[in-house]
Amino acid sequence: xxxxxxxxxxYASAEKVFDPSIxxxxxxxxxxxxxxxxxxCPIARRLGIPKFVPYFQxxxxxxxxxxxxxxSNYELYADLSERMMNVISMYCDDQYIxxxxxxxxxxxxxxxxxxxxxxxxxxxxxxxxxETKLPVGVGFGTTPTLAKAANHAAKxxxxxxxxxxxxxxxxxxxxxxxxxxxxxxxxxxxxxxxLRQQDITTAFQLSAMSAKAIRTxxxxxxxxxxxxxxxxxxxxxxxxxxxxxxxxxxxxxxxxIVDIHALQAAxxxxxxxxxxxxxxxxxxxxxxxxxxxxxxxxxxxxYKQSIIYKYPVATDNSAEIANAxxxxxxxxxxxxxxxxxCGIGAIELESRRFQQPDLFMPDNSNPxxxxxxxxxxxxxxxxxxxxxxxxxxxxxxxxxxxLSPLYTSSWKDIPKISCV
Amino acid sequence: xYLQAISQSLKTRIFDFQITKQSIILYKFTVAFIMKFIPIxxxxxxxxxxxxxxxxxxxxxxxxxLLITHPNATYIGQASGESMTEAGIFDGDLLIxxxxxxxxxxxxxxxxxxxxxxxxxxxxxxxxxxxxxxKHSPVKINxxxxxxxxxxxxxxxxxxxxxxxxxxCMR
Numbered sequence: 259x260x261x262x263x264x265x266x267x268x269y270a271s272a273e274k275v276f277d278p279s280i281x282x283x284x285x286x287x288x289x290x291x292x293x294x295x296x297x298x299c300p301i302a303r304r305l306g307i308p309k310f311v312p313y314f315q316x317x318x319x320x321x322x323x324x325x326x327x328x329x330s331n332y333e334l335y336a337d338l339s340e341r342m343m344n345v346i347s348m349y350c351d352d353q354y355i356x357x358x359x360x361x362x363x364x365x366x367x368x369x370x371x372x373x374x375x376x377x378x379x380x381x382x383x384x385x386x387x388x389e390t391k392l393p394v395g396v397g398f399g400t401t402p403t404l405a406k407a408a409n410h411a412a413k414x415x416x417x418x419x420x421x422x423x424x425x426x427x428x429x430x431x432x433x434x435x436x437x438x439x440x441x442x443x444x445x446x447x448x449x450x451x452x453l454r455q456q457d458i459t460t461a462f463q464l465s466a467m468s469a470k471a472i473r474t475x476x477x478x479x480x481x482x483x484x485x486x487x488x489x490x491x492x493x494x495x496x497x498x499x500x501x502x503x504x505x506x507x508x509x510x511x512x513x514x515i516v517d518i519h520a521l522q523a524a525x526x527x528x529x530x531x532x533x534x535x536x537x538x539x540x541x542x543x544x545x546x547x548x549x550x551x552x553x554x555x556x557x558x559x560x561y562k563q564s565i566i567y568k569y570p571v572a573t574d575n576s577a578e579i580a581n582a583x584x585x586x587x588x589x590x591x592x593x594x595x596x597x598x599x600c601g602i603g604a605i606e607l608e609s610r611r612f613q614q615p616d617l618f619m620p621d622n623s624n625p626x627x628x629x630x631x632x633x634x635x636x637x638x639x640x641x642x643x644x645x646x647x648x649x650x651x652x653x654x655x656x657x658x659x660x661l662s663p664l665y666t667s668s669w670k671d672i673p674k675i676s677c678v
Numbered sequence: 679x680y681l682q683a684i685s686q687s688l689k690t691r692i693f694d695f696q697i698t699k700q701s702i703i704l705y706k707f708t709v710a711f712i713m714k715f716i717p718i719x720x721x722x723x724x725x726x727x728x729x730x731x732x733x734x735x736x737x738x739x740x741x742x743x744l745l746i747t748h749p750n751a752t753y754i755g756q757a758s759g760e761s762m763t764e765a766g767i768f769d770g771d772l773l774i775x776x777x778x779x780x781x782x783x784x785x786x787x788x789x790x791x792x793x794x795x796x797x798x799x800x801x802x803x804x805x806x807x808x809x810x811x812x813k814h815s816p817v818k819i820n821x822x823x824x825x826x827x828x829x830x831x832x833x834x835x836x837x838x839x840x841x842x843x844x845x846x847c848m849r
Contacts, residue, residue, distance in 0.1 A: 276753070278790035282824065344750040389751035389778050391828075666753060669843040675773055675788055675795045677759035678814075 259375070259398060259425075260405040261363040263346050263382060266393040266413060268359035269297035272338045273328050275391045276665040276673045284325040288313050290509045291657045292329055312555070329658035337666040341390045349382050352495065362402060364495055379412075379421035399424040402493050403486035406443040407433055407461060427489065434462035434487065444483040449476060461487065505541075507531040508601025512657040514553070515597040521550060522587045523649030528602040529579035530648060534635075536604060537628055542572035542613060545606035546582055550590050553598035561595045571616050572608045575623040576631065580647045745833050751778035755788065755795065756844075757834070762786070762797055765810035767834050772844075773797060775829035786810075786831040791817075792824045797831060 265271055269287040274280055284302035286295050295316070298309050305323050308316065313327075320327060339358045347353045350363035365372065372378050379396040386394050397409025404424045411422040411433040424430045440450035442461045458464055465487035473481035482492040507528040515521050525548060536543055549564030567582045579602070615621060634643045663671035746752050757771045765786055767773070775788045783802045788795055791807065798807035798817070807817040819825050837844060 278795060278826075278828070279793035281790065281793070281826075341750040389748070391777070669841075672772075673753070673755040673795055674758050675755040675775075675797045677757050677761040677767065677769070677797050677809075 259365040259369045259400060260402050261350065261365070261379075261396060261398045262356075262360065262402075262405040262409040263363065263386075263394050263396050264357075264360040264409060264413075265342065266395060267297045267299050267303075268339075268392070269330065269335060270299035270302070270328075271392050272335050273326075273331070273662055274299070275338060276334075277662065280326045284323060285328065286320065286325055287328045287330055288660065289330060291512055292659055293510050296330070327660050329661040331658075331662050331664065333664045333667045334662065338390060338392060342386055342392050342394070345386050345389050346382065349378075349385070354495070362405065375423045375425065376421055379423065383420050394420070396421045397424075398422070399430075400489045401486040401491045403443050403483060404430060404489065407437060407441075407487070410437060410441055430465070430487070430489065431462060434465055435460055437461040439464050442483060442487070444479065449480060452476075503607060504603060504605050505532050505535045505543075505607070506601060506603040507535075508549075508599065508603070510553075510599040511597065514556075515600075516595070518587065518591045518593075519649070521591055521597055521600060522583060523647065524600055525550070525583045525587070525590075525602060526580045526645060526647040526649075528600065529583055530576045530645060532602050532604050533574055533576040533579050533628075534632065536574040536607070537632060540610045541604075541607040542574050542610055542623070543579070543604035543606070544569055544572040544608055545604075546579065547603040547605050548583060548586060548590060548601075549603075550597050550600035552595050556596060556598065558596060561592060563590045563592070565589055566605075571619045571621055571623075572613065573621075573623045574610070574625075575628055576645055578622060580645050584647070745774055745835075746776075747832070748776050748778045751829070752776045752832075753829070757797055761809040761811045761814040763811050765799065767797065767810070767831075768836065770837070770844075772835040772837070773831050774833040774835070776832045777829040779830045779832070781827060781830065788828045788831060790824065790826045790828050791819075795828060800827075 270285045273285055273287060282301070284305055284307065285299040286302055286307060287297040288294065289296040292313055294312055295307070295309055298307050302323075302325055305325070307320065307323070307325060319325075335358060342359070343353070343355050343361055346361055346363065350365055351367050352364040354362045354364075356362055375398045379398060382396050383394055386392055395409050395413035397405050397407065397412050398421075399405035399408045407430075408422040408424045412418045412420050415422075415433070415436055422433060424433060437460060438450075439445060439453050439459055439461055440447065442464060445453070445464070453459075453464065458467070465484060467484055469481045469484045469488075472484050485492045509528070511524065515524065532543070532546075546567040546569075547564055548567060549562070551562035552558060552560055554560050565586045567586060569578070569582075573579070583602075631643055635641065663673075665671055665673055742749070753775055755773045755775055757767050757773055758769060760769055762768075767786070773788065779785075781787065781800060781802070783800065785800050786797065787800045788797050789807065791798075796807070799810060801808050801816065805819045807819065809816070
């Protein structure tokens with residue numbers, strides 16, 4: 259048996275944990291640099307506040323409804339996420355943290371002891387609410403894909419109240435019939451469009467397709483999804499926890515950038531973030547995509563440029579990524595363009611464990627140096643030690659105008675408790 | 679010739695970084711034997727006694743271990759006001775609050791009372807929040823009040839001298 263536990267609009271819920279004055283109010287959270295709405299709490303959702311729209315476009319709507327607006331408080335979210343994951347881990351024998359607010363659980367050995375999965379799901383919800391004040395949805399399924407579908411039902415469908423269980427073809431049917439095919443785990447936008455053209459609109463219709471036919475028309479990955487929807491486990495636990503296949507770091511600027519050095523510094527900073535993430539999951543990058551663009555909302559004509567950079571020997575070294583950027587910066591930069599956004603993506607990865615060394619190309623990744631860099635930054639804070647090419651990047655600082663206090667990570671911000 | 683060969687071979691061994699205890703003793707012995715010098719020990723970090731306490735150095739006392747029983751459910755807050763002084767909680771004290779415990783009558787708790795974190799003594803039977811000070815009267819919890827328990831105060835910490843970390847949040 260598998261389960262997927264995830265928080266209900268995690269960022270917005272996290273904002274309410276240490277601020278009781280906004281518990282009953284509509285709350286939205288903005289992305290980096292306060293650009294877009296990235297989380298909408300259930301109260302705000304009922305008011306019809308949309309997600310993923312630029313903040314400036316619905317500023318008036320938010321104001322009219324007295325919606326509380328917050329910038330992303332990553333320090334707080336990281337701390338609450340860790341607490342939540344730790345509480346969840348006590349309820350299963352294996353846990354895989356899939357994202358900041360989602361975690362897969364596997365019940366292998368003591369699964370047989372649990373008689374009532376429904377009750378157990380509510381027990382998990384109650385414990386997380388009591389200990390962290392975060393609301394979660396719990397979905398159980400006989401495969402990871404069904405667990406994900408059950409989780410969707412638990413949170414989005416009427417009458418499930420936070421817990422849904424799929425243990426039989428019947429319980430699967432009840433949920434999959436009400437589920438849009440695009441909401442199935444592993445079905446992207448392109449595939450769901452093609453399925454819709456064939457009048458396959460619900461998850462149940464997809465599950466009724468012949469897996470073989472799906473394989474010839476789509477891919478072996480989609481075939482696996484169909485099998486999983488029918489309760490046939492295709493994703494092993496190790497597939498679920500496979501490291502990320504691509505790593506991106508990108509952000510819009512607080513102000514527009516017109517200077518080539520400022521652009522290079524910003525790109526290098528993204529490069530360092532990507533390199534750090536690569537090292538965390540023991541991956542090396544073979545192919546990088548480096549991109550920058552102006553804003554589509556500005557009056558000037560839209561400019562966008564991206565370059566693919568291929569390494570002869572895959573690397574996870576921040577300096578080597580910085581070198582790639584300085585090699586191509588003249589191809590990306592264009593004088594006169596007011597750059598609004600830039601970023602780096604590692605689009606082809608290799609595993610460090612299975613790296614094929616090249617007889618004629620030296621490996622310059624210098625793991626010892628990078629380990630030292632990561633250790634210093636973990637201990638004394640990110641950015642304590644960095645590449646000179648990242649610059650003294652004040653203008654690159656995130657704009658977080660509506661930032662809540664760092665309740666759990668800064669002494670001066672700990673919650674005040676009234677004794678009057 | 680013979681001795682030269684020995685010392686040559688020892689040099690190579692040393693330059694190969696294959697210093698073993700035996701080779702160093704042998705080297706000392708050879709040097710003394712050849713040159714009739716007072717032996718000079720090679721510093722290879724093996725001289726001197728190891729501190730007899732080395733094995734115990736990880737056993738420091740941890741305040742976290744003493745003060746925090748359920749780290750995932752515990753947060754730290756700061757008291758502000760005088761209503762709990764007779765329970766030993768003064769203005770500016772740190773409160774360690776555990777959300778995982780089952781409430782008992784008379785527990786010192788933190789609650790969300792109408793959108794504000796308050797620290798009070800719980801009177802379950804009469805649904806009241808009591809203060810630990812004669813100047814403050816009990817507060818009745820009415821059904822229309824927004825009330826949620828936010829944990830039990832398990833410890834409080836008094837800073838008898840100013841701490842630079844906390845100075846910023848003390849008025």
